[in-house]
Amino acid sequence: MKNSVAFGQYCEGKSFLHKMDPRWKLVLAVFYIVVIFLCKNIFTFALVALSAIGLVALSEINPKIIIRSLKPLVMIICVTAIINIFWLKGETLLFSFGPISVYLEGIINAFLIVVRVILLVSVTTLMLTYTTTPIALTDGLEQLLAPLAKIKLPVHEFSMMMTIALRFIPTLLEETEKIMNAQRARGADFSTGSLKQRAKALVPILIPLFISAFRRAEELAIAMECRCYTGGEGRTRMNVLHSSYRDLVGLIVTVLLCLAVVLINKFAPGYRISM
Amino acid sequence: MKELIRAEHLSYAYPSDEDGVPAHQALKDVSFTINEGEFVAILGHNGSGKSTLAKLLCMVLEADEGSLYIGGKKMTGDSVSDEDIYSARRDVGMVFQNPDNQLVATIVEEDVAFGCENLGVPSEKIRKRVDYALATVGMTKYARHETHRLSGGQKQRIAIAGAIAMKRKCIIFDESTAMLDPAGRKEVMGTIARLNREENLTVIHITHYMNEATMADRVIVMSDGGIIMDGTPGEVFNRATELWDANLDVPQTTELLWKLKEAGYDVKTDIFDPCECAAEIVRVLKK
Amino acid sequence: MAEIQIKDLSYIYGKGTPYEMKALDNVNITFGDNMITGLIGHTGSGKSTLVHMLNGLLRPDSGQVILGGKDIWADPKKISSVRFRVGLVMQYPEYQLFDETVKKDIAFGPKNMGMKPEEIEKAVSEAVKFAGLRPELIEKSPFDLSGGQKRRAALAGVMAMKPEVLVLDEPAAGLDPGARREILSRIRDYQRESGTSVIIVSHSMEDMAMYCDRVVVMSHGTPVMEGTPAEVFSRADELFSVGLDVPEVTKVARALKECGVDIGLDIYTVKFALGRLLGGGEI
Known part of the structure; x- marks a missing residue:
């Protein structure tokens, strides 16, 4: 029972996200990570955070479970936040105390980095572990990497x-x-x-x-x-992966999100994240 | 009746290894024939060669001497091709003692499908076979469950379902009930007996439990690598003293009747059902 | 040498999680001194949890485990000394063997207790004798032994700690009938000679009937029956209702009664039945 909490992170469900093709989920998750790293200012972060909330809704998973999964990260989040608050030098000095000075930019930067970490973790766990069985995930990975088998990998x-x-x-x-x-x-x-x-x-x-x-x-x-296992050759699979309209929708939305982020980054003013 | 497995003078020795463990003659000159649809129990003390025999029949090991025929095809000697071996493995499967160490997939239905996938059965057909197999062992409800959370008896039924999905003619149970609790044992034995009856599955059941052996059509007793008895449960358990000498046991009903016989009563001793046993005792006591 | 008293013991698994499950519910039992007590119950009846309570591997949520008059959790820091006084042989104990030689492996427990070398030597050789291990085997690697020998080596490893109470979880599981009889009679002889209190957990009604002085039946986290094998097995209907069985010979006695031949329902071994049938003889 104990182990199931730690490892059986897959949450049974029949949501939009559950039904997506694991291959596309893998590709889109990577895409999403890139988008998160492209975010430079508070507007883009707000947009991506909104889309992440949309994802949670699509997964039909209790948000509490996702929040709980962030608990082990509290230490990392605190440490990065503190480092950013105390070490980053900016223009608007808020206060200083002996050798320590805290700038407004430091606080904003810390906040954005924390948001980034939370987004990264919640989006990847949501797409890959909570809504995809480990076996579907390995299947997806195997098929995505199938071309590499040609070069004897x-x-x-x-x-x-x-x-x-x-x-x-x-x-x-x-x-x-x-x-x-x-x-x-x-x-x-x-x-x-x-x-x-x-x-x-x-x-x-x-x-x-x-x-x-x-x-x-x-x-x-x-x-x-x-049980007649002789390696991968000549094997068939019971569950053949099928792409559906869901994956197309996912792809379009992610591409649009990416474009929006790039555009907002370019034209919107405001503080830009460093790191 | 059609012959499924025929063994002629099979012998096998585990080779000595580098650490100086000497070679061990596990099987000596074993011969028997098993027909399609038979339910055979194999009894024997630990190290009597039962498991080695099971491995030979599944072609995990190859006999040193003697010949083995499966479905009339010779499986020993130099002329055997890989294809012959694969086709024989398709017919004869095994369910092992430790239920944990034979399940490959995390999800029940994926594990049941594993064998069919290896055979290259088309996807839609696998789906149908898996659904059928799960229904046959009464595990449809658990199709999407995780394998490691099932009870021992359920795990063994999943292993049986895997063999059913492959349309195997024969399953060898290598002490498959040894690690189960009484409820799990009952559930597995019930499934085995039903498959034998309804699906004409050939069953070879290796066990230490005498009452399980009484469910079979035929009991083979092994001792020190050879077959010492082969007959109906009645015939075999009637030879109680020999069984005790071979470190085995007889069901308590047989033991009681046997002791009554020794005390001078004229009772039949080949009875396993407690009610029938009581009736027999009443019959002699009334005389 | 010591009795174990269980008082108002309760235990819940996974408290506060969605998997919360009451494993033991207000248990009161006494495992008597200088006898073999059998503990039976279907899987999930709480008997394994109870076994883990007896030597302090689990700590009760409420209630007490009293060993020789003292609560074992009175001083939690001293719980490891309780583990020496209550020896536990787990299911398939051969899988815990690890040392280079059988002798060293058996000495692991005594060494952890802080025994002196000559005491260890003595304890090991006594335990080897009790477990019925051939002396020439003890210099071998435990991994070169046969299955039955490994089981005995593991048993000796706990016996060597000279526990006041020896608890065995399915000591004969997976053995053939001959080896089964052998190991269970070894345990009985050990009990009779050393005066240790022995508790055996088993699914085999036949074995329980043969080797136990008292039997405790667990169901849904509480003991539901307790008594001598004759007392417990004569209540077959109650045993059936908690998912358990009775020895085959007890069923014969029940069937005989239905046929009008009453030899009593408290029959639980073949010997016993034979005695009643042939008149006089046993008991």
Whole structure:
């Protein structure tokens, strides 16, 4: 149960965003990131933030979940904000206290950078993890990279590895907890002592964990062989990815957004973000 | 009845490895025939060669000596082509002991589709087969669930569905119920028995649970790499002392009747159902 | 050597999350001194959670675990000493083996307890004997042992800590019938010789009937039945209603009663049934 909160970030749904083609979602997410970096002033940021709110509405996901996903970022956000507020020199001095001076530009810059980080994280998680299953994502990636297979890059193998890794992360986490409990029951102590002692205390966990992972890998290999797996060649897929009008709409909106950002950047006045 | 698997004098030894672990003769001169639609249980103590035999039948291992025929085609020797092996693997599949280590995909229906995808079945057909297979094992409701959150019994049913979707003729269950709780075991055994009855699926069920073996048409008992008994559950469990010697057990009903017989009562000993067992006891007591 | 008393114990998993689940609900049980108690219940009945409570791997939300008259959480800093007094053998314990030799692995617990080398030596050799491990195996790598031998080595690793209470979660899971009988009778002999209180968690009604002095039945986070195997298994209908089974031979006794031959419903082993049927004999 615990693990599901940390890893099963996919939120079941049938929204516009859920139904988009994962390949397009990947492409558009990259596009969107570029747009976010193109934003230079407060107007463009406002526009992109509005579009992000539109995305949340399209995903039909409870905004609380998205806000919660930003929690781990609080530290990073605070640190960047503080650095910007205290270090950036500008024209309008607000106040100074000994060696520290705070400028209005510093505050605006800090604000914009925080908005940028929040936009980056929320848009990518929204498009890629919350509304796309990991397997659809690896499928999408595999197909997008398919041309690279022509130059002998192991695209299928890579995506199969990703799939299996995703499948086994929760299993191995569970296993780790079991082994830790078993060794704790034999008096192992993982939380006190010097760094060296703690590192040593990990041995009774890591060795059984590795052995079990290898055993699983071996069994899985046999199971896959029994299920007639012989590599990517000649394989078909149950779920063929289809592009739909949704992806076209997505593309058009993103292109328009990009154009708008470029134009506003060029003609609108106001403070420009640095960094 | 059509023959599906025929083994003639199969032997297999695990080679010695560099660390000096000596070679281990896991199978010695094993012969039997299994027909289509049969439900065969294989019993044997740990290390009796059951799992090795299962791996030979799935062509994960190749026998050192003897011949193996699947669907009448010879699968051992130098003349076997890769195509023959693939086509045999298509017919005979395996469900393993640890339910976790055989599921490949994170989503139930994707995992059921895995085998069909490997066979190159067209997409629309896979969809149909997967839906059918999930319905057959009663897991339709779980099609979009994550595999790792299912119970052990459900995971094993998903593995069975994968084999059904591939239209396999035979599934070998290699101690597939060993890690399950009683409810999970019941659910898997129910599914196996139903598939055998309704879909004419050939079942080879390796187990340590004697009461599961009584559900089969035929029981093969292995000990130290060889077959020591082969017959109906009644015939096999009637030889209780030999089973105890082979580190095995008999169902409690058989044990009770057997002991009554030893005490001089003239009872039949090949009864597994508690009610029938009681009726038999009443019959002799009334005499 | 010590009894464990569970008083008003409750525990909720994932408190405050959408996955909140009451695992234990106001549990009151006493696991008696110097006997084997069997703990049965379907999956999700709370028995695994209870087992993790007994040696302080989980901390109760409310209620107490009292070992030898003292609440184990009276001083949370000393909880690791409770883990030495209540030995826990997990399910499939062979997967926790890690050291170079079987001997070193078995000595892991005693070493963590701070025993002196000669004490460790003694504890290890005693545990090896109790677990039925051949002495020549203990210098080998644990990974070179067979499945059954690994299980015994892991068992010895906990026995070597000389716990006052030994808790075993499905000690015979996955073993063949012969190995099953062997390991369970080893555990019984160990209990009889050392006087340790033993608690076995198992799904096998037949094993429980054969080896336990008392049986506790859990369902939906609380104990619903408690008594000797004869008392518990004679209430078959109640067991069925909480998703459990009774030994096959108990079913035969029930069927016999329906046929008009009443040998009692408190039958739970073949030996016992035979004794009643043939008159006199056992019990």
